[in-house]
Amino acid sequence: MFAAEPRGTLGLGRADAVAQTAREWLPQPIWDLRREIDERMGRIPTQLNSYGYDQWGFHPATAARAIFTTALLYRYWFRVQVHGIERIPPGRVLLISNHAGQIALDAAMIGVATFLDNEPPRIVRGMGEYWLPTVPWVNELMARAGSVVGTRKNCVDLLNNEEAVIAFPEGVRGMNKLIWERYQLQEFGHGFMRLALETGAPIVPIAVVGSEEQAPGIANLRPLARLLRMPAFPITLTFPALGLLGLVPLPVKYNIYFGEPMHFEGNPSDEDEVVGEKVEQVKAEIATMLAQGLARRRSLFW
Amino acid sequence: MGQVPVEGPEELFHFAPAEAAGAERRTRRAAQPGEKLLITGIAGGQGRLIAQRLGSFFRIAGVDRSRWDGAPAGMPMHVVDLRKRKFEDVFRTERPDALVHLAFVRHFRSDARVRHEVNVLGTKRVLEYAIRYGVKRIVVLSSAYVYGALPDNPYYVDEDYPLNVSRTYPEVRDLAEVDGLATTFLWRHPEVTTAILRPVNTLGYYVHSAIGRYLRQRYVPTILGFNPMLQFIHEEDVAEAVALALQKGVHGVYNVTGPGAVPLKVAIRETGGTAVPLPEALIRPVLSRLFRLGLYHTPSGAMDFLKYPCTIDGSQFGRDSGFSPLFTLEDTFASVRR
Numbered sequence: 001m002f003a004a005e006p007r008g009t010l011g012l013g014r015a016d017a018v019a020q021t022a023r024e025w026l027p028q029p030i031w032d033l034r035r036e037i038d039e040r041m042g043r044i045p046t047q048l049n050s051y052g053y054d055q056w057g058f059h060p061a062t063a064a065r066a067i068f069t070t071a072l073l074y075r076y077w078f079r080v081q082v083h084g085i086e087r088i089p090p091g092r093v094l095l096i097s098n099h100a101g102q103i104a105l106d107a108a109m110i111g112v113a114t115f116l117d118n119e120p121p122r123i124v125r126g127m128g129e130y131w132l133p134t135v136p137w138v139n140e141l142m143a144r145a146g147s148v149v150g151t152r153k154n155c156v157d158l159l160n161n162e163e164a165v166i167a168f169p170e171g172v173r174g175m176n177k178l179i180w181e182r183y184q185l186q187e188f189g190h191g192f193m194r195l196a197l198e199t200g201a202p203i204v205p206i207a208v209v210g211s212e213e214q215a216p217g218i219a220n221l222r223p224l225a226r227l228l229r230m231p232a233f234p235i236t237l238t239f240p241a242l243g244l245l246g247l248v249p250l251p252v253k254y255n256i257y258f259g260e261p262m263h264f265e266g267n268p269s270d271e272d273e274v275v276g277e278k279v280e281q282v283k284a285e286i287a288t289m290l291a292q293g294l295a296r297r298r299s300l301f302w
Numbered sequence: 303m304g305q306v307p308v309e310g311p312e313e314l315f316h317f318a319p320a321e322a323a324g325a326e327r328r329t330r331r332a333a334q335p336g337e338k339l340l341i342t343g344i345a346g347g348q349g350r351l352i353a354q355r356l357g358s359f360f361r362i363a364g365v366d367r368s369r370w371d372g373a374p375a376g377m378p379m380h381v382v383d384l385r386k387r388k389f390e391d392v393f394r395t396e397r398p399d400a401l402v403h404l405a406f407v408r409h410f411r412s413d414a415r416v417r418h419e420v421n422v423l424g425t426k427r428v429l430e431y432a433i434r435y436g437v438k439r440i441v442v443l444s445s446a447y448v449y450g451a452l453p454d455n456p457y458y459v460d461e462d463y464p465l466n467v468s469r470t471y472p473e474v475r476d477l478a479e480v481d482g483l484a485t486t487f488l489w490r491h492p493e494v495t496t497a498i499l500r501p502v503n504t505l506g507y508y509v510h511s512a513i514g515r516y517l518r519q520r521y522v523p524t525i526l527g528f529n530p531m532l533q534f535i536h537e538e539d540v541a542e543a544v545a546l547a548l549q550k551g552v553h554g555v556y557n558v559t560g561p562g563a564v565p566l567k568v569a570i571r572e573t574g575g576t577a578v579p580l581p582e583a584l585i586r587p588v589l590s591r592l593f594r595l596g597l598y599h600t601p602s603g604a605m606d607f608l609k610y611p612c613t614i615d616g617s618q619f620g621r622d623s624g625f626s627p628l629f630t631l632e633d634t635f636a637s638v639r640r
Contacts, residue, residue, distance in 0.1 A: 049562040050631060051572075056457050057531045057565065057611075133453035133610060136527020140565075143531070153456035157615075 033071055037064050040121040045162075056158070057143035058123065066145045067115055073105070074112040078210065078254040079302075082113045087258045088122070088204055092159045094196050095124065095166040096282055097206035098185060098290060099174035102234045105249060106211040107166060113256055114164060124166045125158050129231060152195065159199040167192045169279070176232040179216035183209075183290050185283055190272060193279045197268035205259035205282055207289035213300055214249035215239070253302050257289045329622055330495040330551040333400055333439060335359055339548070340398035340437075342384070342428060343405030345370035347508030348443070351541040352402055353377070359549070363396045365389070366405065384424035393435040400548055403428050404443040406480065408512065410473065410599060421476040422483065429487045432494065439495040441547045442484040443540075446502045446533075446557060448477060451612040457531070458615035461500075461555045471603030485555055497547040499540075501558040502614060506537025506637045512600065514638050517573040526579040528609040529567050535560030536629035536637060546623040559616030560627045560634060566608060572635040582609075 041060045053059050074080050088095070095114075099106060111124040126142075127150030133139040148154040150167075158165050168174060169188035177186065196203050217234045225233035239246030262285065264278050337360055343349045344364030353362050353374070363378040364370065373379050380392045384405055405424060407417045425442070432440055449459050450467035465482065468475035481498060488496040503513040513532075516522065535558065543558045570577045586605060592598035619625055629637075 049564070051564045051568055053531070053562075053564055053568075055563060057563070059565075130454050139453075140527070140529045148457060149454055151454060151456040153458065153460070157456070157458050 030072070033075065034068055036116070037067055037071065040115060041067075043120055044115075044123055045120065046123060054146075056125075056146070056148050056154075058146040059144040062141075062144035063123065063146060066141065067112060070108045070112050071116060074109055074116070077249075077251050078105075078109060078214075080109050080113060080254040080256060082117050082256045082258070084258040085113060085118050085256075087260055088114065088118055088164065089202055089261050090120075091162045092199060092201040093164045093261070094159070094192055094201045094203045095164060095206055096192060096203050096286070097166065097168055097208055098183075098212075098286055099168035099170045100177050100182065100208075100212035101249065102176060102215040102217055102236060103247070103249065104175065105214065106208045107168070109211070109254055110166060110206060110208070110256060122164050125163050127155060127165065127167055129172075131229065131231070152191070155195050156199060159195065159201045165201075169283075172231040176217060176220050176234050177212065178218060178220070179213070179237075182212035183294060185287055185290075188279050188283050190275050190279055193264065193275050193282070194268045196264055197266050197270075197275075197278075202261040202263050203282055204261050205285045205289065207257040207259070207286050207293050208254065209257070209290065209293035209297060210252045210254035210300075214252050215247075216250075252300055253297075255293055255297065257293050259285055259289055330439075330553050332551040333360070333548045336361060337399040338363065338396060339400045339402065340365065340392070340396055341402045341404070342366070343403070344373075344379070346404065347506070347510055348504070348537060348540060349402075349404055351506075351508055351537055352404075352544050355538075355541040355545050356548070359545075360400065363392075363398065365392050384427065385419050389427065390431055393431040397435060398437055400439045400441075401428070401432055401437045402441045402443070402544055402548070403484075406443075406477070408477070410593070410601065414473070418476050422479050425480045425483050429483065433491060437494065439548060439551065440487075440497070441544050442480075442496070442498045443544065444481040444484065444498055444500045445477065445504075446500045446612060446614045447474065447607070448481045448500060449612055449614065451530070451606040451610040453610050455611055455613075457611060457613050459557070459613065460615045461557055461618065470606045471601065473601040473603055488553070488555070495551050495553045497552050498555045499543055499547060499558050499619075500556065500614065501540050501543065502533035502535050502560060502616075504537055504540050505534055505634050509537040509540075512604070517569060517575060517638055518640060519575055520640065521578045522570045522575040523585065524566060524570070524577045524579050525585070525605060525608050526581045528582075529565045530607075530609060530611045531563040531613055532566055532569055532611075533559055533563045533613050534569065534631065534634045535627060536634045539627045539629050542628065543619070543623070543625050546625050550623045552619070552622045554618075554622070556619035556622070557614040557616040558619050558625070559614060561629065561631045563613055564631065569635065572632075573638050574640040 041064050046054050048054050097110060107126055114122045114124050123146045126147035128142055128147050132142055133149055155165055169192050170186040171189060173186040215236045217236050219235040221233040262282060339356060339360035339362050341349055341353055341364050343366055344353055345366035345368050357374060365380040365382060367383050369381050370379060382388050407420045448465040448467050449463055450469060452466055465478040467478050484498045504511050505514050539560055567577050586602050589598055590602035593601050
């Protein structure tokens with residue numbers, strides 16, 4: 001049986017006309033990018049139900065639009081260069097990266113990299129903060145784009161389903177670093193290692209060079225953050241001095257380095273010291289990759 | 303039992319050892335054909351379906367507060383209130399081998415005291431009589447709502463997750479209590495094969511569920527900016543799950559899932575309605591006042607189920623009973639399409 005024409009599509013004809021006009025006016029590479037995203041979306045190894053959703057609420061058609069917007073930033077704003085992306089093994093994998101830049105664009109750029117520059121294209125599953133599902137619209141976009149709330153159960157289920165999960169063990173400690181703390185890895189949480197041990201997922205260490213200067217933080221107003229129930233309220237060189245415009249990140253050059261997969265074995269419920277040792281190995285690897293990346297960098301902007 | 307609920311981002315990957323989780327689950331001696339089965343709440347839509355599904359396997363007797371006019375000829379049907387003394391006579395005269403308990407008040411039309419008496423005290427009495435009159439197997443039909451819809455719920459809640467519904471929806475805490483009573487019974491009386499089933503949103507022609515009534519509306523209010531994933535199951539698949547639980551003799555607490563999950567707005571579209579998103583700040587105070595004045599049928603706590611996921615992992619029941627849903631999502635939506 002064919003589903004009835006979905007309601008609420010009365011304006012679709014007009015939307016098509018707008019799209020047609022936009023096609024004529026926008027440069028060719030941008031439409032090629034759109035087509036490339038659609039083509040790659042058809043090749044992701046994700047099982048969908050008859051309405052086109054996966055079991056975590058991921059929806060390729062919505063995700064393609066989100067990736068398109070992000071991919072414009074990826075190609076033309078940050079001009080992301082990826083190194084060693086072929087090291088991501090097929091099947092379950094935990095991607096572990098440094099985290100900075102006030103807005104989680106590093107996560108978005110890694111996500112676009114694994115979608116556009118990896119073979120086969122993969123959707124990186126993000127582990128969102130606990131307050132994100134309470135934010136109108138954001139909750140929906142997050143789920144449709146393939147991310148979930150960062151609970152242990154969600155992560156185990158995703159890895160057991162052979163997905164690529166990204167985690168930032170620095171958490172908000174890293175994201176809201178101030179500019180003079182750039183590229184200094186903050187304390188790593190241990191959860192990711194316990195999950196790797198439990199699910200047998202290899203860990204791919206990632207160093208993102210560039211993100212840490214995109215929005216130079218000079219202060220973090222914790223009391224105001226608490227009042228607004230946000231994890232942090234950063235003051236950067238441009239925000240709030242330039243108002244909403246100050247939220248636009250600097251057009252820094254991104255370099256993303258993917259390391260060799262690291263395999264760990266052991267009891268996932270070992271004490272913190274035992275697990276902590278393994279965590280330190282990953283942290284040391286990322287620190288080394290960051291140092292090498294920084295040494296190779298000629299300029300902040302190209 | 304009981305996984306520690308994760309409280310904040312700093313415990314992003316709070317770890318609970320896997321071996322601590324999981325109640326005792328195993329398959330016991332299966333029900334034999336011709337055993338006597340007593341169904342409480344048989345006159346409701348789900349009760350009738352279960353009676354029809356199992357009519358050829360068991361000798362069925364029914365008990366309900368209201369009568370079932372189309373009941374199969376020859377089936378003993380007792381019209382008695384769970385709260386009355388006469389209710390024990392049903393066990394005395396029928397001497398059932400098996401019991402399916404689904405006599406619950408799930409609506410809010412009667413006052414809270416009646417709801418509590420029927421649901422909590424009623425369940426307690428049913429379980430007491432089951433022991434007193436030698437019932438060998440019991441299925442209690444709870445629901446997935448007992449987990450509650452909370453922003454930090456994992457997408458696939460398993461049976462060891464805490465029953466959080468009363469945190470945001472205190473009016474239905476009696477249903478969480480019923481589930482708890484039955485679970486305690488399961489542990490205290492290992493000699494009785496007990497299955498507690500927690501099915502997801504049930505849709506169908508016969509069942510009067512809150513979600514069914516919600517989706518049958520022409521204009522369906524939703525909450526602006528929220529569109530959670532909802533799992534659905536067809537009413538006949540719920541009857542099938544109850545049948546399998548008895549016939550395979552499964553013992554434990556089980557989530558029961560149907561053919562899958564879709565966003566709320568897809569469900570509204572597929573059942574022939576039009577979603578009307580309204581800002582929560584506007585409708586929550588209005589609805590809770592209307593409910594208190596008796597002018598609206600559902601407390602505002604139910605709105606969380608339109609905001610956050612309450613999706614569950616039903617794989618354990620599939621493994622232990624061999625259950626897999628027969629109805630697709632399309633069939634399930636078609637059963638309530640306007």
